[in-house]
Amino acid sequence: MSTEQITAPGAPSPSGETAARPGPRTGARSGRGPRSMTTRRAISFYVFAGPWMLGFLALTAFPLGYALWLSLTNSDGLSNNSRFVGLDNYREVFSDPETMSSLARTGVFTAITVPLTIAAGLLLAVLVNQPIRARGLFRTLLYLPAVVPPVGAALTFKLIFDRDSGAANGALDALHIDGVSWLMDPYARWVLVSLTVWGAGNVMIISLAGLQDIPRELHEAARIDGANAWQTFTRITLPLLSPVLFFQVITGIIAAVQSFLPLLISLDPTPKGVTAVPEGNYLFMIHVFAQYFANGRYGYASAMLWVLFLIIIAVTFLVFRLSKGAVFYAVDPEPAAKASRPRTIGGK
Amino acid sequence: MPMSTTTSLDRRRFLAASAGTALAATGLSACAGSAGNGTSGSGSGKTTLTVMTVQNEWDKKTLKAAEEALGMHLNVIIWDATKLNAMLAAKNAPDVVRGFGATETPYFAARGLMTDLDPYFAKSSVLKASDLDPVNDVWRYDGKKQGAGPRYGMAKDYSQDSMFWYRTDLFEAAKLDVPSATQPISCDEWLDLGKKLVKRRLGKVKVYGLNATGMGVFPQLMGMTASAGGSLFAEDLATVDFSSPEARKALQWYLDYAKADIGPSVTNPNPDGWDGPTYQANRMAMSCNGYWFGGLIGADAKLAEVSRFAPAPQLGGNRVSSCFGATGFWIPRDAKNKDAAWKFFEWYFAGKPAQERAASGWGIPSLTSLRSKMPQTSAFQKQAFQVQEQELPHFSVLSFTPYAQQAALEGVLTKVLPGAVKSGTSAGKVADTLNSRMNEQLAQGKELVG
Numbered sequence: 001m002s003t004e005q006i007t008a009p010g011a012p013s014p015s016g017e018t019a020a021r022p023g024p025r026t027g028a029r030s031g032r033g034p035r036s037m038t039t040r041r042a043i044s045f046y047v048f049a050g051p052w053m054l055g056f057l058a059l060t061a062f063p064l065g066y067a068l069w070l071s072l073t074n075s076d077g078l079s080n081n082s083r084f085v086g087l088d089n090y091r092e093v094f095s096d097p098e099t100m101s102s103l104a105r106t107g108v109f110t111a112i113t114v115p116l117t118i119a120a121g122l123l124l125a126v127l128v129n130q131p132i133r134a135r136g137l138f139r140t141l142l143y144l145p146a147v148v149p150p151v152g153a154a155l156t157f158k159l160i161f162d163r164d165s166g167a168a169n170g171a172l173d174a175l176h177i178d179g180v181s182w183l184m185d186p187y188a189r190w191v192l193v194s195l196t197v198w199g200a201g202n203v204m205i206i207s208l209a210g211l212q213d214i215p216r217e218l219h220e221a222a223r224i225d226g227a228n229a230w231q232t233f234t235r236i237t238l239p240l241l242s243p244v245l246f247f248q249v250i251t252g253i254i255a256a257v258q259s260f261l262p263l264l265i266s267l268d269p270t271p272k273g274v275t276a277v278p279e280g281n282y283l284f285m286i287h288v289f290a291q292y293f294a295n296g297r298y299g300y301a302s303a304m305l306w307v308l309f310l311i312i313i314a315v316t317f318l319v320f321r322l323s324k325g326a327v328f329y330a331v332d333p334e335p336a337a338k339a340s341r342p343r344t345i346g347g348k
Numbered sequence: 349m350p351m352s353t354t355t356s357l358d359r360r361r362f363l364a365a366s367a368g369t370a371l372a373a374t375g376l377s378a379c380a381g382s383a384g385n386g387t388s389g390s391g392s393g394k395t396t397l398t399v400m401t402v403q404n405e406w407d408k409k410t411l412k413a414a415e416e417a418l419g420m421h422l423n424v425i426i427w428d429a430t431k432l433n434a435m436l437a438a439k440n441a442p443d444v445v446r447g448f449g450a451t452e453t454p455y456f457a458a459r460g461l462m463t464d465l466d467p468y469f470a471k472s473s474v475l476k477a478s479d480l481d482p483v484n485d486v487w488r489y490d491g492k493k494q495g496a497g498p499r500y501g502m503a504k505d506y507s508q509d510s511m512f513w514y515r516t517d518l519f520e521a522a523k524l525d526v527p528s529a530t531q532p533i534s535c536d537e538w539l540d541l542g543k544k545l546v547k548r549r550l551g552k553v554k555v556y557g558l559n560a561t562g563m564g565v566f567p568q569l570m571g572m573t574a575s576a577g578g579s580l581f582a583e584d585l586a587t588v589d590f591s592s593p594e595a596r597k598a599l600q601w602y603l604d605y606a607k608a609d610i611g612p613s614v615t616n617p618n619p620d621g622w623d624g625p626t627y628q629a630n631r632m633a634m635s636c637n638g639y640w641f642g643g644l645i646g647a648d649a650k651l652a653e654v655s656r657f658a659p660a661p662q663l664g665g666n667r668v669s670s671c672f673g674a675t676g677f678w679i680p681r682d683a684k685n686k687d688a689a690w691k692f693f694e695w696y697f698a699g700k701p702a703q704e705r706a707a708s709g710w711g712i713p714s715l716t717s718l719r720s721k722m723p724q725t726s727a728f729q730k731q732a733f734q735v736q737e738q739e740l741p742h743f744s745v746l747s748f749t750p751y752a753q754q755a756a757l758e759g760v761l762t763k764v765l766p767g768a769v770k771s772g773t774s775a776g777k778v779a780d781t782l783n784s785r786m787n788e789q790l791a792q793g794k795e796l797v798g
Binding site for chain 2 (some may be wrong): 044074075076077078079080081082144158162163164165166169172173176178179180181182184185253274276279280290292293294295296297298
């Protein structure tokens with residue numbers, strides 16, 4: 001056994017030098033152990049984080065900053081006569097009835113689709129978690145809509161719900177019921193909600209993973225204690241699944257407020273077609289797109305995007321605050337994070 | 349000694365370096381874009397010409413033939429309004445861009461984004477101004493109106509877009525006389541025919557009687573207002589006026605048309621997106637599309653047999669039959685290869701492709717010297733040609749505003765009209781709403797253009 005191996009960290013070595021902390025031998029031998037180790041770890045960290053960092057700066061931070069600058073001008077992206085307008089665009093965002101109603105519509109759309117999608121996905125996850133025959137096939141079939149590209153899904157819905165040649169009205173026709181203009185107001189919003197909820201397979205697959213992570217012993221113990229299926233689900237399954245559901249609520253809200261699906265189920269997904277989106281489906285992002293590319297109001301549209309960005313941050317923060325006490329972590333993330341946090345990162 | 353002072357790589361330095369690299373990368377990407385479009389873009393030393401156009405006109409065979417004929421490498425970018433805006437804003441413009449001369453020329457020209465092609469026309473031995481069809485005037489803008497001033501582009505072919513095609517079999521089935529081939533019918537007669545030709549079942553339209561707006565609602569209203577002797581735009585093109593008697597008459601006609609639910613409209617758009625498949629499938633009796641639509645019809649002998657062409661219906665006594673497309677190409681001000689782009693112009697607008705287009709029936713050639721090549725073999729082609737020949741003298745340029753894009757004005761119409769149709773709002777009130785909303789947009793554009 002070598003001297004290095006029996007010397008306690010920090011204690012004087014037989015040679016009179018202070019021993020290095022346990023670690024790679026090369027570092028200890030060179031006499032620059034802690035520094036080399038830290039530097040190496042720092043280098044690895046930055047080598048791995050670097051590409052993301054570059055991407056973040058070039059593709060997120062720079063565009064965000066550029067959009068912020070644009071939002072303070074009346075630029076149309078093409079003319080040389082644009083000027084600084086201060087906060088005028090932001091004032092207009094909050095005073096323009098069309099923008100406010102598109103924002104409110106987006107809020108309603110989010111409030112409807114997020115709970116519906118999560119409930120549908122969770123229900124499907126519970127169903128395909130049962131020991132039934134052909135379970136794998138059901139899982140695949142139910143997950144399939146989630147992997148269909150949104151453009152394809154939107155096209156399918158468009159064909160199904162077309163007033164004059166769609167299958168939905170074909171079914172009504174067979175029952176001698178008058179056809180409905182599904183893709184126009186007031187029905188268009190419900191077609192959009194259906195299209196969104198149709199993609200609940202994503203929620204299902206994540207919830208299924210969460211369900212399978214719950215120890216079976218807990219369910220068995222509950223059953224022995226006399227709990228029925230509903231009690232087991234509400235007292236054991238849901239609390240243990242709550243971190244997974246919470247994650248889906250957050251990502252669901254962010255996806256819903258940024259939804260672009262209305263444009264895909266319109267007849268012409270271009271700047272010209274965006275103006276033909278029915279009012280019921282005229283969500284905030286559609287309005288932003290129209291302002292940019294149909295109306296050429298780059299400054300105003302950039303201000304709208306910044307407002308949306310701030311709203312998303314505020315809503316996320318609010319949901320985090322409201323979820324305290326409703327989300328149960330098997331391991332307390334705070335102490336766990338503290339315990340696992342390295343004492344030195346990047347040489348500090 | 350604290351580690352942070354001895355470690356060669358600390359957080360601050362790393363972040364600073366990352367930011368620097370990211371900014372450099374952003375800058376370099378712009379340079380790379382420019383270099384890619386430069387004259388020495390290909391390794392062979394050939395010029396690389398960046399052409400932004402639609403995919404269905406540029407298959408591999410066409411591209412290869414173009415490269416051989418021009419002796420240059422073509423970098424074809426699929427036309428996309430958002431991409432074009434981004435490229436123009438970044439001053440990384442394509443060399444040649446496809447566009448709609450009738451509605452886009454004032455917008456881009458007023459912003460100084462187009463190249464004045466007059467010097468090129470002056471020295472060209474292939475494209476001579478004297479050979480240009482009058483429709484090419486929609487590609488001119490003098491700062492105040494369209495149809496005069498420098499030429500900024502050229503149409504590849506065109507149509508008078510308020511004319512219409514009809515199916516004789518559906519007229520026969522409805523026991524109706526077919527429209528005259530020489531005298532235009534009135535818009536009211538047109539609407540009546542549509543009402544008689546529509547076929548419904550349980551609230552659904554099985555066969556559309558009429559599609560009245562092939563190129564969009566706004567251009568159609570422009571054309572109808574002009575035929576009634578008025579104009580939607582004020583003389584300075586900075587405002588619209590839907591309240592004038594002529595414009596209100598046109599608006600009322602459209603509200604009646606949409607309410608009658610006899611064809612695609614703002615309240616019930618055509619799921620096919622355009623008339624082609626619907627007309628082919630015997631689900632539309634009359635389609636408001638110009639001569640170009642005959643290219644589609646002529647490709648199907650059975651369809652051609654039952655299809656005929658008619659002059660543009662008129663709302664008033666001022667016979668007007670305009671063009672709202674004049675699709676062609678223009679050269680951006682920031683294009684890197686303007687001489688090569690002009691070479692492309694000469695080949696595309698006067699060379700083999702132009703002759704083939706003229707003979708195909710997919711539009712009237714934009715050079716008068718090519719007009720004789722228009723197809724006149726079958727009865728269908730002869731009838732279409734004769735009707736078209738009689739319609740040509742009634743062409744006139746209707747100026748479009750430089751202060752807003754057509755999409756912005758269409759957007760207002762599609763937001764305001766559906767509610768008005770449902771609620772039965774009077775044309776006068778609708779006109780007031782349209783004036784207020786469109787003029788607000790036009791004012792914003794005017795402030796930027798100056």
